Amino acid sequence: MNSLDGYRPRAAWMTTLMLTALALINFLDKIVLGMVAVPLMRELNLSPAQFGVVAGSFFWLFAVSTVLVGFLSNRIPTRWLLLAMGVMWAVLQIPQALFSSMAAFLVCRIVLGAAEGPFYPVSVHALYKWFPDEKRNMPVAFVNQGAVVGLLLAGLLIPVITHQWGWRMNFVVLGVIGAVWSMLWLIAGDEGNLVQRRGLSTGADAPPQKVPYRKLLSNPTILCTFFLGFAGYWMLGANMTWLPTYLEKALGFSGIVSGRWFALVIATAAPFSLGLSWLSQRMLARGASSRSARVRLLCAAFVSGACMYFVLMLPGLAPVQKAIVFALAGGLPSVCFALAPALLSEVVPDSQRGAIIGIHTALASTGAAIAPMLVGRIVQANGGALSAHAYELGFATSAVMLIVASLCALRWLHPGRSPRASGEPVATSAA
Template identity: 55%
Template sequence: MSAPTTYQPKSAWSIAILLTALSTINFLDKIVLGMVAVPLMADLGLSPARFGFIAGSFFWLFSISTILVGFLANRVDTRWILLAMGASWSVLQLPQAWTTSVVALFACRVILGAAEGPAFPTSVHALFKWFPDRKRNLPVAVMNQGAVLGLMLAGLAIPAITQRWGWRVNFLVLAAVGALWCVLWIAFGREGALDDTRRAALNTSANQVSTHAARLPYRRILTDASVVSVFLLGFVAYWLLGQTITWLPTYLEKGLGFTSVASGRWFALVIAFAAPVNIGLSALSQRMLRRGASTRDARARLTSFTMIAGALLFIALATLDLTPVQKVLCYAVAGALCTFCLSIGPAMLAEMVPLAQRGSIVASNTAVASLGAAIGPAVIGRLVQTYAATGAHAYETGIGVTGALLIVAALAALRWLHPERSLRTLEAAAAPVSVGTRATLR
C-alpha cells in the first residue's frame, strides 16, 4: 500500500515509534561494551588505554559507512536500508558473545560500528518523509529518546544479566532483540511520501527557484558557515556521547566507589534525565517557531545557550569539591543539556540544504560528528591511565576537557550559525544551477 501524500499524524507517529525502537537497540549495542568493561577487561587482560582504544574503534568506519549509505539514501527507499542494517546488527552480536581474543573483539566492534553508523541519519531522513519542516523538532527528539531508553535499559539490565549469567550473555540477548525488530519493521514499516509531493509542487512552478528544487556542489554546501557550525556542535556532542557510554559506568564504579549494580542504577538515572529535558526543549523550540520566532532564535541560539550551561556544569563537576551523588546529578543535567543539539541539528540542516541532497548532508553531519566519539574514548582512556593514582580525578580531568570543547563549539555556533541567512545564500547559489539545468533540458 502506498504512503499518503499529505501529513498523516497517526501514520507518521507510528513510523516514529518504530524508529525510536531501532534507536533503542542501536544504543544498547553501543553501551554494552562500556557496561561490561570491568569483567571484560579482567577476563581479556585489557589495560584502560587498550580498552579505550577498542571502544573507540567502534566509530572508525562509522563515518565512512555513514557517508556511503547517506548518498545511497538519496536514491534507495530508507525502508530497505533500515531493514538491512537491523538484520546485520543482530547477526554481528553473536561473534562478540563467543570471542576469547582481543583482536577478534576489536574486529567485531569495527565491523558493527560500520553497520550501525548510518542508523541515525537514515532514520532522520526516513522520518522527514513523514513530517513537514515546522513539525520536525519533536519527532526527532522523541526518536532520540530511543537512545535514552536504550542506555537506561542497559544500566538496569546489563549489570543484572552479567551478575547472573556472565557478560557474554548480553550479546546474545541483543541479537534476539534485533531480530524481533526486523520482524516488526517488515510488517509495519513504510516509506513516507511528503518529499514526493513537495518535489511535484516545486516542479510545477516553472519560475520558482529554490534551494530545495536544485542540487548544489557539495563543496559549496559543506563550506557554508552555518552547516560547519552544525557539524561542530555534533562533533562535540558525540565526543560527550563516546565518553558517557564508554567511561561513565567505570567512573561511577571505580572513581566514585559505587557497587556495580548501584553504578548501573545511577547510570540509568543520568540517562533518564535527558528524556524530559530534550523533549521539553524540543517542544519549546517548536512552540517558538509557531509563534513566529526565527530559526536563529528557536533553534540555533537555544541550542548554543543550553550547551554552554551544560558545559559549565561539567567544569564544576571536575573542579569543585562535591559529593559522589552531587557529581552524578551534575553529570545528568549537563549531559541532557549538551545533547539537545542532536535533536535540533538535523532539522536545521534540512531547512538549509537542497531536498535532493538532504540524506547525504545529514549523513555527512553524523559522519563528522562520530569522529568525536571515535577520538573521545581513547583520549579519556589515556588520561585515566596517566592519572590512575589520583582516583576519581583521573576521570574528571577528561570530563573537564569535554566541558571546554563544548563551550568552544557553542560559542562558534552563536557567532556563525544563521539558518535563514544560509538558506538565502544557498538559494542564490542554486538559482544559476536551476536556470542552467532548464536551458540544457530545452
C-alpha cells in the same frame, strides 16, 4: 501549497515509534561494552588505554559507512536500508559473545560500528519524509528518547544479566532483540511521501533541485552545525564509554548500584531533550526565527552543560552529588541531536538531504571515536582507574568542546541567511 498537504499523522507517528525502538537497540549495542567494562577488562587483561582503543574502534568505520549509505539513501528507499541495518546488527552480536582476544573483539566492534553508523542520518531522512519542517523537532527528539530508554535499560538490566549469566550473555540478548525488530519492520515499515520544495510556485512535477556539494559543504551554517554535532558526539562517546567505570571504580558504587545510577543519569537527558525541543518548536510556531529558536537555544544548553562538567571537579562533592551534577552536564546538550538535523534541513534540498545528514553524522561521530581513547589516556596518566579526579579531567574535554562549538555557532551559524545560497525559501508539499 499548504505545508501540511499529504501529511498523515497516524502513519508518521507509527514510523516514529518503530524508529524509536530501533534507536533503543542502537544505543544498547553502543553502551553494552562500557557496561561490561570491568569484567571484560579483567578477563581480557586490558589496561584503561587498551580498553579505550577497543571502545573507540566502534567509530573507526562509522564515518565512512555513514557517508556511503547517506548518499545511497538519496536513491534507495529508507525502508529497505533500515531493514538491512536491523538484520546486520542482530547477526553481528553473536561473535561478540564468543571472542576472547583483544584483536578479535576489536575487529568485531569495527564491523558493527560500520553497520550501525548510518542509522541516525537514515532514520532522520526517513522521518523528514513524513513530517513538514515546522513539525520536525519533536519526532526526531522522540526517536532520540529511544536512545535514552536504551541507555536506561542498559543501566538496569545489563548488570543483572552479567551477575546472573556472565557478561557475554548480554550480546546474545541483543541479537534476539534485533531479530524481532527486523521482523516487525518487514511487516509494518513504510516510506513517507512528503518532500520539501524551494519556492511556493514550484510545480509538483518539477525536477528535484540540486546544489553543488562544494557549495553546501562551504556554507557556514552547515559547517557550524557539523561542529556542534562533533562536540555532542564527543561528549556522548566519552560518557557512554567511561561513565559506568567512573561510577563503579572511582565513586565506589557496587556493580548493580552503579548501573542504577547510570540509568538515572541517562534518564535525565529525556526531559531536557524533549522539553527543549518542544520549546524550540513552540517558539517557531509563534514566529521566532530559527536563529533564536534553534541556534541560540542549543548554544545555551551547550554552555550550561559545559559549566556542570567544571562543577564536577570542585572539591568536597559527595559521590551522589557528583552523579547528579553529571546528569545535568550530559542531559542539557542532548537536544543537539534533535535540532542539528533540523538546521541542516532548512538549507539542504530534499534530494541531497540524506547525503548531507550522513556527512554530518560521519564527521560528528569522529568525536565519539577520539574521546574514549583520549579520556582513557588521561585516566591512565593521572592516577588510574581508581582516581575520580582523573576521570573528571577527561570529562572536562567535553566541556571545552561544547563551549568552543557554541562560540562558533553564535558567530557564524545563521540559517535564515543560508537558503539564499542554495535556492529560495522553503515550502513543504506532498510528493
